[in-house]
Amino acid sequence: MPELPEVEVCRRGLLPEVEGAVLLGATVRTPRLRLPVPPDLDRRLAGTRVAAVNRRGKYLLFECRGGAGDGTLIIHLGMSGNLRFVPSGTPAQRHDHVDLSFARQVLRFSDPRRFGVVLWQAAGAPEHPLLAVLGIEPLSDAFTGDWLYAATRGRAAPVKPLLMDSHLVVGIGNIYASESLFRAGISPLRAAGRIGRARCEALVPAIRQTLSDAIAAGGSSIRDYVHSDGGAGCFQVDCAVYDRAGLPCVRCAGTVRQVRQGGRSTYWCPACQH
DNA sequence: CCGACAACCTGTGAGC
DNA sequence: TGCTCACAGGTTGTCG
The missing domain is CATH 1.10.8.50 (Helicase, Ruva Protein; domain 3)
Structure with missing residues (x-):
């Protein structure tokens, strides 16, 4: 997988396409990743606007506003995961597990080994346990x-x-x-x-x-x-x-x-x- | 608390 | 060609 630099490069590539864009919904083909993909992910995401895409360690955090409620879409790419844009309607391949649908294109999560993670964190809930245990950011000023x-x-x-x-x-x-x-x-x-x-x-x-x-x-x-x-x-x-x-x-x-x-x-x- | 290890998966390349 | 094995960018849980 992607280590921190790859995730950061991915985040920066995502930013101009996704920031401010409205999510139409999610298609989950494989709910069994490292952790189960929330069954209600589509309902949670539909109609939200992506206010920002942040990174914590190797986790990508899509800050979603509106729709059925504010929250954070958490994505980890595991060992073999990737995210890429494909035109709407592009047939899914073997390891294409989750689609995030925007008006003009689809952001597709693919991961052969399925060590990745796609989760939803409702706003106001306690920090997700996966994130709560994370250590210091090596590119932060606190890392001395x-x-x-x-x-x-x-x-x-x-x-x-x-x-x-x-x-x-x-x-x-x-x-x-x-x-x-x-x-x-x-x-x-x-x-x-x-x-x-x-x-x-x-x-x-x-x-x-x-x-x-x-x-x-x-x-x-x-x-x-x-x-x-x-x-x-x-x-x-x-x-x-x-x-x-x-x-x-x-x-x-x-x-x-x-x-x-x-x-x-x-x-x-x-x-x-x- | 700490450290070592197995487990979760699929794909690929090496060796026979 | 086809089989088996070791290994691959990560993380969690378990055990001593």
Whole structure:
């Protein structure tokens, strides 16, 4: 899936088409995603106007006003999800699970692995449990070296899987965790609690820069990711270590290595990262 | 509380 | 060609 940059690129692509537009309704073909799609989604959305499209971590939040009542349409793309516009009446393919119908076009949610999520949150209700547990936004001003230093004290877990823990900090997925640590010169195997203050001060901008660069590049596109307008991203070619096991390090004469952490592949250069 | 792991799904590529 | 296996961008729940 989309990590934070891809979701942000998607959001920005959506914005000009969707903001201020009125939703005619929703067609749910597959109610069984990671969580059940609300059976009354069509009734909730019909007649609402999309006042804004926001992002929290990897969740897209469509702020809907009017209709049967204000609320937020929550969409997560999971591992393999995408959103794109198709002309009204376009036949649905195998993994096209939900259509959001506008007057001039349809925004179609497609997700082969069905790890994604489409939910409705009525205005005034307590924050959705999925959102309530989310950690800090890595592109916010609150994400500082001081914060990271304090947040990692006493943590024995390796820093790489910890960076991917959305309860701590949101949006950093498997690709950008490896890339950020390479940029900061920190070994993914190092216990998070044993990273000193100065290196935390270095890691924060490394993460921020990695994510910002990816957003600027238009997001990555490995396999499933598609821009909201159907175009493919292009950050993938710029990966320094991710998916480069056995290849030469871009910075030194060393060789990129691969290891498994928490069931996920990690890539790093043992010569550059300690 | 913390950390490791299985589970949820389908598609793809490698190897036999 | 066709089978099996490992693995893929995420997150939750469970267990020790």
